[in-house]
Amino acid sequence: MSKNERITENLVRDILRNLKYYEQEETVVEEQKSQIEEVKKLLKGASKTGKGGTGAPEFIISTSDTPDFIVVFECKADTKKHQSPKLDKPVDFAVDGVLHYAKKLAKSYNVIAVAVSGQTKSSLKISNWIIPKGNTSAKLLLNKSGKKISSIISLDDYIEHGTFDPDVAKRRHSDLMAFSRELHEFMRDHAKLTESEKPLLVSGTLIALKNKAFTKSFDEYTPSELQKEWMRVIKSEFKKADIPHSKEYSMTQPYSSIAVHPELGKPTKKYPRSVLFELIKMLNEKVWPFISVYHDFDVVGQFYGEFLKYTGGDKKALGIVLTPRHITDLFSHIANVTPKSKVLDICAGTGGFLISAMHNMLKKSVTKEEEDNIKANGLIGIEQQPNMYALGASNMILRGDGKANLHQGSCFDEGIIEAIKKHNCDVGMLNPPFAQGDEDLHELVFIKQMLDCLVKGGIGIAIVPMSCAITPHTLREEILKHHTLDAVMSMPDDLFYPVGVVTCIMVFKAKIPHSETNLKTWFGYWKNDEFIKTKIYGRIDQNEKWNEVKSHWIESYRNKENIAGFCRKQKVTHNEEWCAESYMETDYNNITKKDFDIALRKFLVYNLINSAEEK
Secondary structure, three states, X not given: OOHHHHHHHHHHHHHHHHOOHHHOOOEEEEEOOOOOHHHHHXXXXXXXXXXXXXXXXXXXXXXXXXXXXXXXXEEEOOHHHOOOOOOOOOOOOHHHHHHHHHHHHOOXXXXXXXXXXXXXXXXXXXXXXXXXOOOOOOEEOEOOOOOEOOOOOOHHHHHHHHHOOHHHHHHHHHHHHHHHHHHHHHHHHHHOOOOOHHHHHHHHHHHHOOXXXXXXXXXXXXXXHHHHHHHHHHHHHHHHHOOOOOOHHHHHHHHHHHHOOOOOOOOOOOOOOOHHHHHHHHHHHHOHHHHOOOOOHHHXXXXXXXXXXXXXXXXXXXXXXXXXXXXXXXXXHHHOOOOOOOEEEOOOOOOHHHHHHHHHHHHXXXXXXXXXXXXXXXXXEEEOOHHHHHHHHHHHHHOOOOOOOEEEOOOOOHHHHHHHHOOOOOEEEXXXXXXXXOHHXXXXXXXXXXXXXXXXXXXXXXXXXXXXXXXXXXXXXXXXXXXXXXXXXXXXXXXXOOOOOOXXXXXXXXXXXXXXXXXXXXXXXXXXXXXXXXXXXXXXXXOOOHHHHHHHHHHHXXXXXXXXXXXXXXXXXXXXXXXXXXXXXXXXXXXXXXXHHHHHHHHHHHHHHHHHHHO
């Protein structure tokens, strides 16, 4: 190795020191070789010459906080040797060399590959690439705004930007879905918990794992001591979180029955350290690494939803039907949330809408000040059920705070509503309880309450049963008296599978009377989201068409287009039906001869049956 190349390495080392790489307890910086067994195995025979022998990058950086990520560096003295045209000369060029190693490591890791060339700090040429785990092709690492990164950045920033990569998110999502089924089977066979206790055990354990002392020492406790320590640490973490609109008792009470559950703390033949110990170990190894990357809300948020799909018995065991994650994300795009948005959910549940909103708002933020403001002031929620509130609060804490304005209580409580209105929320998101027998708890009652809490001109979005759009109700007139019906979208019939309810999304402009706008309402026929039903995982985007579908839906909504067979603008009052099916024009271009033959046969059969009955 030439002396000049060592100068480049020294410059990189100095930058890493300035960025505190060497000071972080969880971070390991290795040079030229690694002591990590998996890395050693993957780099065996990885010489850049292709003649066998072990090769290694100049720097290999790993962290126990996020063990599925690794960062590698390759240096060259001359900037002319930065990158070859075809990226096929790993011996001679920095980019080619670092990608050569990254492809080997990507069998087990998400790899951030950094190529550096130059002799002075001011003249360094730096390229940052990423190869998601399981992939073989590399792409430039982009920041959350989609821009190329041309400098060496902190390890936290590398991992943060890496988690926004769609292929990384997809792989993590897949891993979590697989683990959620494994966890369900484990809890079903060994934990002996009720359906409502299972997600509480998971969320409580994840909260406990936030405590680094507990994470390092949980294997030192006896079975009986571990159960007590588990509860003590949860109380400590909730107290540390300092949730202003909750009492400590109401936060921790849902976990108390689990803390004394006899089956969890009991040693068994298969699990002599206890079932609780085994569960903590599983979550620490397979879930916590994802949560430790605090921006990765959408992927980790899948965990609760996927886990609940596997619970037996009543699919509504927690009192609500959780909104599918791609729909909570869709709401944020309909509302076009920004870092300055203030988002309200008066039936927050596990916090799905708020988490998706926070994720999308953070993606658009530029400064640390904007990020802090989003978490402290941009998310406002209400949840009445203690168990759900505990899940929602823990969910928000695990995803980087944002729990500061989460209220426990009824969304019809005057004191809570008075406090909510002071936030001047401009976006409302809502999935109200479905099919309540009491007319005072009709879905439209919740919609009206949400809209009344927003500022004038704010956008309120709700997903409700289609009956709210087609069945006459006095509240529809009352809502339009004060608010504008901007759009209604008919959703897939099996969206909430396995729960059978046909739904629509309603979009309102708050505190602008419908009659004053003199505008037509936009109706969309959003019946095909390209998701398919599977026995194990429920509805999934197996063919990866959702992003394309979502873009088409949002573009047609924003432009208020008229497309035959898909969407239509129509003036409506409270008396008409609020659904696309009533107003859309038929797109005859899509009708085939087969469609015509089927319709004709149905017509003939109908006539034959009716004529026979008349005789």
